[in-house]
Every structure is written in structure tokens, then in C-alpha cells.
Amino acid sequence: MEFSRDMQDQSPRTHRDDEIDLVELLQSLFRQxxxxxxxxxxxxxxxxxxxxxxTPYYQVQSILRPVERGSLDELNGTGVYELTPEEALGRVASSLSSYESRLRFFRDRQELFAGLIQPGRSLEQAFEEFNRTAFSMLQPDPKKTNNLSAFAGISLTYPEGVDGVEVVNALVADVLKEERERIASDLEVLIANRLLSLEKKIEAARASYEAGKEAEIASLLEQDTLRRAELQDELQALRGELKARRESRIKLLDEAIQIAESLGIGKPTTPSAMADAQRQGQVVRTEVNSREIPLYFMGSEALRAERQALSERRSDDFSEPRIAEIEKELALLSHNRQVEVLKQRKNEDLYLKGLAEWRQEAAQLRGIKFDTSTLQLVRLDQLALEPLAAVKxxxxxxxxxxxxxxxxxxxxxxxxxxxxxxxxxxxx
CATH class of the missing domain: 1.20.5 (Single alpha-helices involved in coiled-coils or other helix-helix interfaces)
Structure with missing residues (x-):
């Protein structure tokens, strides 16, 4: 019972002590x-x-947007270089974000960054720190699809003492100038490559033509050689045949002469005439023979005369018309006029297929005189302006x-x- 009473007395006391400590704490803070x-x-x-x-820091920015498509028509009209407004904006934005382009600008315009170069630091070290913290690229949010048009920009946060407006505007101007010069260089390279390609095509066509002409000449000469050999063979065969015929005829004449002499036939006669000479009286006889009269009826005199003529003959060519034709063909084959004409061609480029078209294209390429210094790659939607207040x-x-x-x-x-x-x- 006493223990319970003590507990009841202690609990209110503890509660009062807590309240007193909080009040005293507040009073203590108030006193202090x-x-x-x-x-x-x-x-x-x-x-x-x-x-x-x-040190106050300021922020400026420049916004670029695509140009109208008509601004690039003259460049695209060359037929060599193709560039859309979106591609032009992408190229400029890529150059603006390029470390190399920024470092080159930093080196060329050191007077704009005089306050950033500290003793003991190289130019590259000073630029590295400034580039890492000062520059930032501005691009549309890819998650938002309701952008009115594409854009690209660059933002610069710079300390007091640096002409940030001049830095941004000069950097954009330098990048645009570099891109124009790069396009001019690319255009020259493309034109030179196209011209070189056309020259190679023309040289290849010339080589092909020369090879084709030589092959055609060789083919014509080969045909002539073959035809000449065939005609020579035919001529030799005909002459051999005529000689054989003449020798055969002489042998036939020898036999006929021998028979005619044995029969006493000196003059030309016929079998019926010989029979009539042995009969008396006048007889009118009509003789129809379907068989050829033997050669010895020509009589030994005529036969001897023919044999002598054949023996003294030096050539049998006149007896065969085909020999004259062969000799005519051989005479024609001695000069191939088509080969002579092919060899005598002066301006052989006139016979190249496609040469006129290639020369026209080459003339058009050489006639391209495009001044990229006036080429508008992007539209400057916002130039960097003097800030009204510091951002930090x-x-x-x-x-x-x-x-x-x-x-x-x-x-x-x-x-x-x-x-x-x-x-x-x-x-x-």
C-alpha cells in the first residue's frame, strides 16, 4: 500500500519536472x-x-533556327552538293558543340579571355576549365512533340570581366564562316572528283575503242588471210585439174591418131561417109546417131594438130572462167579498204559512245562558280544581348x-x- 502511494506521488512530480524543464528551456533561450x-x-x-x-556571373545565349528551303536552292541546284535546312542546322550545331572549334576560337581570340588565363596555367588548361563550366548547348526536348520548329543554340555563363556577348556572337559568326568554307572545300573536292571520274570514263572509253578497233582490224585481216588462202587452194586445185584434163586429152588424142592412121583416116569423116566411099552410085543417106562419133573420125591430121597445140600450151587458165573470178577476188583482197579507213581515222574521239554527254557534264561542272560567302546556312533567331542582371x-x-x-x-x-x-x- 505504501509502495503504491509512493508511485502515485512520484508520477505527477515527474510530469511537473518535464513541464518545468521545457519552460525553463524557453526562458533560457529568451534570456540568451x-x-x-x-x-x-x-x-x-x-x-x-x-x-x-x-564575383557575379552572367548568362547570355544565341538561338539558331533552320532557314527557308529556298535559301539553299542555288547550292542544291549545282547537282553536286545536296543540303537540307535541317542538315545545315545540324552541321552548325555540331560545330558549336565541338571542342576543337571552341579551342580554335579561344586561341584566335585570346583578348576576349584575358581574365581567365592565370599564371602557371597553360592556354589549354584555362580553356578546359572554362569550356567545362561555361558553355552549354540548347536543343529542343525530344520528349515534346509539339515544338513549332527545330532550333539549336548555345548558352554561356561567364564571370564579370569577360565580354560574354562578344564571345557568343563571335563564336557563332566564326562557326558559320568555317562551315561555309568547309562547304566550299567539299564542293571543290566533289567537283574535282566528278571531273576525275569523267576523265577516267573518257580514258576507259578511248582504251576500249582502241582495243575494239585493233580487234576489228585483226578480225578483218584474219578473214582476208583465210579467204586468200582458200582462193589460192581453189586456184591451185583448178590448175591441177586442168593440167590433168589436158594430159588426159593428149593421151586420148594419141590413141585416136593411132586408130585413124591404122584406118587410113587422114581427113575428118563420119562412119556413113566411109561406107559410101566403098559403094558405087549416088545414094542419099540420112544418118541420125545418138552416140558420140569416135575421136579418130576427126582424122589423123586434125588430131595431130590438136595434140601439138595441147603439148605446146603453157597455161590452162583461159579454159576455166572460175580462175578469172578467183584472180579478181585475190586482187580485191590485196587491199582491204575498210582496214585502211580505220587506220586513217584522225579524230577518233568522235567515234566514242557517250563522249558528247560526258563532255557536256564536264563543261557544266567547270562552269560552277558558287560563292559560299553569301550562303545562309541558318537563321539567327536570337543574338546574344547584354544581360540585365547576374544569374549568380x-x-x-x-x-x-x-x-x-x-x-x-x-x-x-x-x-x-x-x-x-x-x-x-x-x-x-
Whole structure:
């Protein structure tokens, strides 16, 4: 019972002690309000000093948009180079984001970055730090499909002392100039390559023509040689045949002469005439023979005369008309006029297929005189302008955060002071 009574007496006392500690804590903080305010004021003063003494940074940007398609018609009309407005914008944006292009601009325009080059640092090191923190590319959000048109841009955050407007505008101008020069160089290379390709085609056509002409001449000469050999063979065979016929005729004449002499036939006669010579009286006889009269009836005199003529003959060519035809053909084959004409051609380019078209194309390529210095690749939608205010430091935000941090720090200091110097309580 006593233990229960003691517990009941202790619980309200503990509750009262807690309430007393919280009240005393608030009272203690209130008593130390000067300390808290002093700490807060010190922090706020430090924030104000940073806000007004820190180097201000400014931000400028330039926006580029595609040009109208008609602006590139003259370039595309060359038939050698094809470029759309979107491709032109992409090329310019790629050059703007290129580390090499920015470093080249940094080297060429060092007077614009004089405040960034510090002792002990190389030019590349100074540019590396500036490029990493200052430049940023501006592009449409790929997740949004309701963009009115494509664009590309570059943003520059720079410290006071750097002419950021001039840096951005000059960088864009230099990149556009480089792209125009690159397009001019590409155009010259493409034209030169096309001309070289046409020259190779013409040379190949000339070589092919020469080879074809030589092959045609060789074929014609080969045909003539073959035909000449065939005619020579035919002529030799005919002459051999005629000689054989003449020798055969002589042998036949020898036999006929021998028979005629044995029969006493000296003059030409017929079988009926010989029979009539042996009969008396006048007889009129009609003789029809379907058989050829033997040769010896020509009589030995006629036969001897023919044999002598055949023996003294030196050539049998006149007896065969085909020999005259062969000799005519051989005479014609001695000169191939088609081969002579082929060999006597002066301007052989006139016979090349496609030469006129290739020369016309080459003349058109050589006639391309395109001035890229006036080529409009992109449309400058927004030039970099002088900023109205610095983007950092944000003075109001820094001072506000300093005030909040100062109050919190002041309270913490007051609490630590209470812990380090606790109030001595009197025993009840």
C-alpha cells in the first residue's frame, strides 16, 4: 500500500519536472536572445558580404533556327552538293558543340579571355576549365512533340570581366564562316572528283575503242588471210585439174591418131561417109546417131594438130572462167579498204559512245562558280544581348538563407551554453 502511494506521488512530480524543464528551456533561450541575435547577425553579415563581394556571373545565349528551303536552292541546284535546312542546322550545331572549334576560337581570340588565363596555367588548361563550366548547348526536348520548329543554340555563363556577348556572337559568326568554307572545300573536292571520274570514263572509253578497233582490224585481216588462202587452194586445185584434163586429152588424142592412121583416116569423116566411099552410085543417106562419133573420125591430121597445140600450151587458165573470178577476188583482197579507213581515222574521239554527254557534264561542272560567302546556312533567331542582371550569386536567396542559418546557429550555441553551464538546483 505504501509502495503504491509512493508511485502515485512520484508520477505527477515527474510530469511537473518535464513541464518545468521545457519552460525553463524557453526562458533560457529568451534570456540568451542577445547571443542568438548576435550569432544570427554575424552569419547574415557574412552572407551579405559574400553576396556583394563574390564575383557575379552572367548568362547570355544565341538561338539558331533552320532557314527557308529556298535559301539553299542555288547550292542544291549545282547537282553536286545536296543540303537540307535541317542538315545545315545540324552541321552548325555540331560545330558549336565541338571542342576543337571552341579551342580554335579561344586561341584566335585570346583578348576576349584575358581574365581567365592565370599564371602557371597553360592556354589549354584555362580553356578546359572554362569550356567545362561555361558553355552549354540548347536543343529542343525530344520528349515534346509539339515544338513549332527545330532550333539549336548555345548558352554561356561567364564571370564579370569577360565580354560574354562578344564571345557568343563571335563564336557563332566564326562557326558559320568555317562551315561555309568547309562547304566550299567539299564542293571543290566533289567537283574535282566528278571531273576525275569523267576523265577516267573518257580514258576507259578511248582504251576500249582502241582495243575494239585493233580487234576489228585483226578480225578483218584474219578473214582476208583465210579467204586468200582458200582462193589460192581453189586456184591451185583448178590448175591441177586442168593440167590433168589436158594430159588426159593428149593421151586420148594419141590413141585416136593411132586408130585413124591404122584406118587410113587422114581427113575428118563420119562412119556413113566411109561406107559410101566403098559403094558405087549416088545414094542419099540420112544418118541420125545418138552416140558420140569416135575421136579418130576427126582424122589423123586434125588430131595431130590438136595434140601439138595441147603439148605446146603453157597455161590452162583461159579454159576455166572460175580462175578469172578467183584472180579478181585475190586482187580485191590485196587491199582491204575498210582496214585502211580505220587506220586513217584522225579524230577518233568522235567515234566514242557517250563522249558528247560526258563532255557536256564536264563543261557544266567547270562552269560552277558558287560563292559560299553569301550562303545562309541558318537563321539567327536570337543574338546574344547584354544581360540585365547576374544569374549568380542570388543575393536575396543567399541573405535569406544566411538569416535562417544564423538563427539556427544561434539557438544551437545557446543550447550548448546551457549544457556546458547547467543551473544549480536546490534540493526539495
Amino acid at each position: 536572445k542577445n547571443l542568438i541575435l548576435s550569432v544570427a547577425c554575424m552569419v547574415v553579415l557574412a552572407a551579405v558580404a559574400y553576396a556583394f563581394l563574390a 550569386p542570388k543575393k536575396t536567396l543567399i541573405i535569406g538563407l544566411g538569416a535562417v542559418a544564423g538563427l539556427v546557429l544561434g539557438v544551437v550555441v545557446a543550447l550548448l551554453r546551457n549544457l556546458l553551464h547547467p543551473r544549480t538546483r536546490e534540493a526539495p
